[in-house]
Amino acid sequence: MSKLLSMTEAIRRYVPDGAAVALGLALEPCIPFAAGHEIIRQGRRDLTLIGPISDILFDQLIGAGCVAKIQAAWVGNVSEGLGHCYRRATEQAQPRPIVTEDHSNFTIGLALRAASLGAPYIPTRSLLGSDLARKNSTFLHASSPFDGSPLLLVPALQPDVTILHVQRSDEDGNAHLWGSLGICQEAMLAARQVIIVAEEIVSREVITSDPNRVIGPSYKVCAVVHEPWGAHPSAVQGYYDRDHQFYHEYHTRTRTAEGFQQWLDEWVLGLKTRQEYIAKLGSARLGALSVKEHRYAAPVDYGY
Amino acid sequence: MEYTPRELMVVCAARQIRDGERVFVGMRLPLLAFALAKRTHAPNCVGIFETGLIRDTPARELLYTMGDAPNICGALWATSTINVIGLMAAGEIELGFIGGAEIDRYGNLNTSLIGDWQQPRVRLPGSGGGADIASLAQRLAIIMPHERHRLRERVDFVTSPGYGYPNEQGPAGVAWRQRVGLPRGGPAVLITTLAVFTFDPATGEALLQSYHPGSSIEQVQEETGWPLRLAPDCAETVPPTPEELRVIRECDPHGVWTS
Numbered sequence: 263m264s265k266l267l268s269m270t271e272a273i274r275r276y277v278p279d280g281a282a283v284a285l286g287l288a289l290e291p292c293i294p295f296a297a298g299h300e301i302i303r304q305g306r307r308d309l310t311l312i313g314p315i316s317d318i319l320f321d322q323l324i325g326a327g328c329v330a331k332i333q334a335a336w337v338g339n340v341s342e343g344l345g346h347c348y349r350r351a352t353e354q355a356q357p358r359p360i361v362t363e364d365h366s367n368f369t370i371g372l373a374l375r376a377a378s379l380g381a382p383y384i385p386t387r388s389l390l391g392s393d394l395a396r397k398n399s400t401f402l403h404a405s406s407p408f409d410g411s412p413l414l415l416v417p418a419l420q421p422d423v424t425i426l427h428v429q430r431s432d433e434d435g436n437a438h439l440w441g442s443l444g445i446c447q448e449a450m451l452a453a454r455q456v457i458i459v460a461e462e463i464v465s466r467e468v469i470t471s472d473p474n475r476v477i478g479p480s481y482k483v484c485a486v487v488h489e490p491w492g493a494h495p496s497a498v499q500g501y502y503d504r505d506h507q508f509y510h511e512y513h514t515r516t517r518t519a520e521g522f523q524q525w526l527d528e529w530v531l532g533l534k535t536r537q538e539y540i541a542k543l544g545s546a547r548l549g550a551l552s553v554k555e556h557r558y559a560a561p562v563d564y565g566y
Numbered sequence: 567m568e569y570t571p572r573e574l575m576v577v578c579a580a581r582q583i584r585d586g587e588r589v590f591v592g593m594r595l596p597l598l599a600f601a602l603a604k605r606t607h608a609p610n611c612v613g614i615f616e617t618g619l620i621r622d623t624p625a626r627e628l629l630y631t632m633g634d635a636p637n638i639c640g641a642l643w644a645t646s647t648i649n650v651i652g653l654m655a656a657g658e659i660e661l662g663f664i665g666g667a668e669i670d671r672y673g674n675l676n677t678s679l680i681g682d683w684q685q686p687r688v689r690l691p692g693s694g695g696g697a698d699i700a701s702l703a704q705r706l707a708i709i710m711p712h713e714r715h716r717l718r719e720r721v722d723f724v725t726s727p728g729y730g731y732p733n734e735q736g737p738a739g740v741a742w743r744q745r746v747g748l749p750r751g752g753p754a755v756l757i758t759t760l761a762v763f764t765f766d767p768a769t770g771e772a773l774l775q776s777y778h779p780g781s782s783i784e785q786v787q788e789e790t791g792w793p794l795r796l797a798p799d800c801a802e803t804v805p806p807t808p809e810e811l812r813v814i815r816e817c818d819p820h821g822v823w824t825s
Contacts, residue, residue, distance in 0.1 A: 289617040289647070290633025314647060315694050317631075338691030340593070340631050345691060352679075352689035364678060367616055367695040368651040375648060388655060388701040391727040391746030394693055397683060412747025441638045442617035443646045496633075503635045557639055 264433035265486045269536065272457050272485035273300045276423050277309075280330075284312040284374070284421035284453060286319050288444035289367075290340055291499065293319050294427040294459050296492035299530045299539070302326040312374075312421050314367045314445050317496060318512055321345035322530070325522045327357040333419065335367045341509035346516045356519060363398050371445040373419035378451035385413040423484075424453035427493045428477065429500060431460040435483025436469040436476055441499035443477075450478035459487045461501050472562065491540050491548070502551040569806050571759045572824040573814055574778055575709060576602060577806040578757045579663065582707045586610045587660040588653075590699050594823055595709050596663035597629045601817045606810060614659060616695035618645045628818055651695060654702040657750060662703030664696040666710055668721045671792040672738045672770040673728025673753035675700060675708065676721035683723060693725050700726030705754040712758030718791040728753045729770025738770030761786045762803055771795055776803040 267275070277283060283301075286293045298319045301309070308330040311320050315336035323329050324337075325347030338345040350356040365373070372384040385406070389395040395403070395414050402415040426446055431437035437458045439446060450456050456478070463486070469476060495505035516522040533539050540548070572595065579599035583589055585608040591600045600613045601624035612622045615632040620643040627636040638644055653659055666675035667690050677696055681687030700706055706728075710716060720731075729752055730742030743752055756763040756772060760781045763772040775797045777786050787794050806814075818824050 288633070290631040291617070315691075334692070336692040336694035343691065348691070349689045353686060362692075364692055366693040366697040367647055368655070368698040371646070371648040371651070386655065387747055387749045388651075388698045389727070390701065390748050391724070391730055391743065392697055392701070393683070393724040394678070394697050397723075440644065441635075442615070442619045442633060442641075442644050444617055445647050447646060448648060497635050499635055499638050504631060504633070506630045 265435050265483060266433050266463070267485045267487060269296055269300045269459070269487045269489055272487050273297065273304055276455055276457055276484050277301055277306060279306055280308045281422040282310040282312060284424040284449040286313040286316045287424070287426065287446040287449045288442065289315050290317055290504065291441055291497045292427040292439070292446075292493050293317060293496035294425045294493060295319055295496065296489045296536045296539075297425045297457065297459055297487070298323055301328060302526070302530050312370070312419065312449070314370050315340065318345065318509060321347045321516075322526070324348055324351045324360060325357070325516065326526060326530070329360055332360060332362040333365060333370065335365045335370050339509055339513050341506055342513035346513070347522055350519060363400055364394050365398065366394065369416045371448050372416045374445055374448035374452040376416065376418035377420040378448055381418060383415040383417045385415050387413065389414055419452065421449060421453040423455045423457060424449040425457045425459065426450060426477065427459045427498065429460070429498060430462040430464045430468070431458045431486050432464060432466045432469050433486055434466065435480040435486050436466065437480070437483070438469060438472065438475045439477040440475060447477055450482065453482065455484040456482045457485045457487065458483050459489050459492050461490050461492070461498055463488045471564070489536050492536060494543065494551070500553060502553065505547070505551055567806070567808055567811055569811055570821070570824055571778070573811060574803065574806055575757050575759065576814055576824060577810050578762055578803065579707060579709055580606065580810070582755055583608045583611050583661060588612045588614060588658060590614045590616070590654060590659050590662035590703055591632070592663040592665060592699070593632065594665065597632065598814060598817055598823055599663070600624065602810060602813050605813050614650050614653065616647055616650060618647050618650055619643070620650065624817070628822060630822070651698050651702070654698065657704065659702070660704045661707060662699035662705070663707050663709065664699050664726060666696070666708060666726065668716050668718055669708060669710060669728070669756065670718050670721045671772050672731060673708070673756065673765055673772060674721050674724045674730065675726040675728060676723045678723045678725045680722055697726045700728065701748055701751070703751050706751055708753055708756045710756065710758050712760040712786070712789050714789045714791055717758075717789065729765065737768070740767045740770075742770060760789060764797055773797040774800050776801055778803045779805050
């Protein structure tokens with residue numbers, strides 16, 4: 263059964279106010295900016311954002327007033343460091359106060375992995391002795407029942423919806439993702455529901471020709487959105503590279519709340535669809551980011 | 567030969583990598599340090615990236631982030647973050663690199679916030695994988711700009727544990743890490759724009775190991791928020807060789823990271 267929806271419809275149906283949303287899970291690549299921008303346009307409120315590092319998408323959602331809570335390892339701009347909207351929200355409660363539960367990349371991954379296993383928590387020795395371990399009130403300090411050694415217990419974290427940007431998917435949400443995977447798979451397996459955003463929609467036969475490349479079970483997928491360039495300015499291996507300049511411009515233009523609002527009007531609120539965003543980027547910029555030299559993997563033989 | 571402070575930092579970082587080691591490579595300068603070490607004294611080192619990547623050759627193009635497409639091309643393994651940090655949790659990674667906004671004399675790093683935890687004056691991005699690398703790698707190398715407000719007696723928030731603090735149970739240092747349950751590791755070196763520090767494992771204190779050419783012990787003290795202790799063999803930092811500079815400039819011809 264086809265789960266294809268427009269981005270507008272997918273966000274309207276599956277990302278309600280107050281939802282816990284995991285996104286930006288591959289770290290720097292494959293960040294679902296198109297989905298994030300639609301969340302902003304639809305004026306969602308009181309979201310909890312879950313992720314490892316967030317390379318400006320969390321900052322945008324925070325600045326637009328969509329977010330009540332962050333459960334993440336890092337919120338900023340990988341090209342520049344600080345996220346201005348995250349700073350304004352935390353330091354000045356502008357445009358609204360937010361709560362952060364600080365994680366590391368490992369503990370946020372473990373929290374999702376625990377949920378994916380139906381386990382209440384996963385123990386680790388990472389972060390012991392740090393303020394990170396002490397100040398995130400969801401963590402518990404404990405002793406190993408086997409040898410009494412100190413442990414940090416990372417509780418399971420289940421997103422209401424995980425949004426994944428992938429290279430290709432069929433209409434049912436059987437999706438191929440390649441490159442470095444970050445915590446995409448943990449977040450897909452942990453989530454109640456999953457929205458797949460794909461550069462290309464392909465036939466079921468293309469997907470089933472290489473089942474090892476599938477990121478997770480399609481029965482969890484509630485919507486499939488076909489959105490080429492939907493991860494710009496982040497990279498999608500085999501499709502386009504990261505638009506570093508875009509991150510620099512965002513950093514410079516969002517130093518003030520007024521500057522952020524102008525940026526948001528120009529790149530999100532003033533554009534109805536991703537097609538308008540792509541047209542605004544222009545063919546020269548897209549061309550510069552596109553793949554220059556294809557590098558196909560050797561075929562694998564699933565024969566018997 | 568003339569060189570920039572950042573070129574010297576890359577050289578100092580690369581010199582921390584021993585041949586054959588598995589190295590958890592951080593953002594920015596460590597990306598170059600890994601490439602430099604590979605192409606000079608450590609051709610058999612292996613780089614591990616927190617996005618979920620292992621490679622034993624430097625990327626063919628300059629990297630702005632570890633997730634850039636050229637870093638994935640030719641990788642030995644493209645996998646998940648948990649898998650690669652898991653290798654480090656299991657004790658298999660010899661050296662890890664991280665940066666920080668603030669550090670103190672015991673090598674504790676802060677990348678979370680300046681000021682009070684509940685009402686911070688500046689909210690910084692947070693740990694990323696930094697706290698994991700500081701907790702789990704066998705040795706930690708830290709790279710930072712050297713400014714008095716960054717090298718403090720005590721940081722406002724310990725994001726990434728170094729050697730802790732002396733307390734009623736005992737001293738800082740390796741003993742502190744054992745007390746809190748960290749499995750191994752601790753800062754081996756702090757590389758700044760002015761100097762290189764090593765650490766005394768018994769007390770956890772930073773020791774000035776070398777000051778960069780053009781700097782001095784006095785200048786380092788002026789820019790450091792704790793009274794310096796000198797390593798017994800404290801000396802001037804060995805400057806980059808022409809070969810090291812040639813390789814760095816091949817990797818970063820426009821000085822994106824090193825100008």
